[in-house]
Amino acid sequence: MEEPRGRSAAADPMVSFRNVTKSYAAGNPAVDNLTLDLDRGAITVFVGPSGCGKTTSLRMINRMVEPTSGTVLVDGKDIAGQAPAKLRxxxxYVLQSAGLLPHRTVLDNIATVPRLNGASKRETRVRAQELLETVGxxxxLGSRYPSQLSGGQQQRVGVARALAADPPILLMDEPFSAVDPVVRAELQQELLRLQQQLAKTIVFVTHDIDEATLLGDKVAVFATGGRLAQxxxxxxxxxxxxxxxxxxxxGRDRGFRSLSFREAGELPLHSAATATLATLGDAxxxxxxxxxxxxGAPAGWLPPGERSPDRLLVGGSLFTLGSSLRxxxxxxxxxxxxxxxxxxxxxRVAGLVDAEDVLKRLEAGRSG
Ligand SMILES: Nc1ncnc2c1ncn2[C@@H]1O[C@H](COP(=O)(O)OP(=O)(O)OP(=O)(O)O)[C@@H](O)[C@H]1O
Ligand SMILES: [Mg+2]
Known part of the structure; x- marks a missing residue:
């Protein structure tokens, strides 16, 4: 879909911090003079070590925390003049512990905010049921209580609840950090899939640089002292x-990680000596x-001097043309x-790629 003129994400941020400082007490601020525009319909990740002001910054977006100085704009409007409850x-809002109400069923948990917004019970139940499916x-499970769900399921319900009122903005504070790595990877993929459909403006807080680079359209790295580093x-x-x-x-392996983002487009293709098992004798x-x-699909390798089919070495990952350097x-x-x-x-086999060529591309990218 084409964006209307003058409404490009850069020109029209969904959330803006303007010289925002938060000090809880005299001394070091928790957030230090933050100026930042968050793109509409994109995932922005706040990442950084513990205590660097990620949660504080996130909470200033919905007035759970008030800035000491500076301005926060949502959709172009200063939120200082807006009623906090309505803004929230x-x-x-999705938290680390899903934060579900233990004595309410899953469906009732999901329906909480729409009910507060005045939607009818029937309406919200139907919507809650749909959202269960949306989050996979x-x-x-709708009639269960939160304690009867796994950690990953609870987080999914937390996401469903946050989506229930169809808010344009989703604030997520370490939503996946309490689940094991396998479930976490699933939830990350799920979020990316959801975002493809929903195109919300998402602010996502994490400690984990891998999670940040996987999920973020843009990443804000905070340093100790509440300073935005990059x-x-x-x-x-x-x-x-x-x-x-x-x-x-x-991290030091950043060059390797960055390979996943870079197309290997112009990588030289070397010609391969190929044969089918039927033409082996002529090779x-x-x-x-x-x-x-x-x-024409690859079946395996035979080492120099080995021409017997039962010496075939199979395995090894393939490189699909147009995919990443990684x-x-x-x-x-x-x-x-x-x-x-x-x-x-x-x-079908298109040629061979050489590790030296890949490393050269990597070096070129680093200096450039
Ligand atoms: N209510 C509060 N009163 C006083 N100090 C606070 C309060 N909340 C946060 N702080 C301090 O502000 C700083 C930033 O805290 P914040 O919670 O924003 O960090 P964070 O980046 O989210 O950390 P973590 O990764 O551990 O969640 C910390 O030094 C913290 O101790
Ligand atoms: Mg935090």
Missing amino acids: RSMG LPAA YAPPEELLRAPVDDFVAGFV PGGVWLLIVDDG QALDATLSSPSGRGVAVDGQG
């Missing part, structure tokens, strides 16, 4: 951290031989021959 109900939960799209953050603090925080002997099936590197590192197999969209 116009935003979904079976309808049968605000950039994930790949830029990983490729070009502005200072030692950010570089340390995103050259002294080279790594890539065996393909009748459709996938290209994985393909080269996992290939028995030392060169990764590139395939086209139909899965």
Whole structure:
């Protein structure tokens, strides 16, 4: 969908912090002179070490915390003049512990805010039932109580509840940090899928730089003392951290991580010696031989000098043309021959990729 003129995300942020400082007591501020625009319909992640002001910043968006100085604008309007209760109900809020009411059923938990907004009981039940499905939960769970759900299910209900009033803004404070890594990965994918459909303005707080770069359209890195250290799209953050603090925080393997974001477009393709099992007899002997099936898809490798089908080495990941540098590197590192197999969209062998070429691309990206 095309954006109307003059309403581009950059020109028309959903949330703006203007020189916002929050001091709880004299001395070090919790948030120090924050100026930041959050794009409409995008996921912005606040990341940083403990105590650096992420939660405080998030809560200033719905007036759960009042700034000491500066202005917070939502949809272009200063929120200082808006009724806090109404403002809060116009935003979904998801917490680390799902924060569900223990003596209410799942459906009633989801319906809480719409009920407060005056929707009828019937209306909100139907909507709550739909939302269960939206967040990937079976309808049968609706009549259970929160303690009868797993941690991951509870978080999903928390997300459903936050979505219930269909708010344009979703505030999420470490929503996935209390669940195990497998469930967490599921919830992250689920959120990305949901966001494709819903296009909310999401502010997501985490300690975890991997989660931040996975989910964020843009990532704000906070440093101790409530200072905003860098605000950039994930790949830029990983490729070009502005200072030692950010570089340390995103980690030493950042170059490797940043590969996942970069298309391997112009990577040189080397030609492969290929044969089918039927044409094996005619193949050259002294080279790594890539065996393909009748459709041209890779079947495995035969080492130089080995031409017996039962010596076929199978496995190794493939690199699909147009995908990321990370996938290209994985393909080269996992290939028995030392060169990764590139395939086209139909899965047919398109050529070989070389680890040296991938590393060169990586180096070029770092200095550039
Ligand atoms: N109600 C409060 N009263 C006094 N100090 C507070 C209060 N809330 C937060 N702080 C202080 O403000 C600073 C920022 O806290 P905040 O909760 O925003 O950090 P955070 O980045 O969310 O940390 P974490 O990652 O541990 O959740 C901390 O030094 C904290 O101790
Ligand atoms: Mg916090």
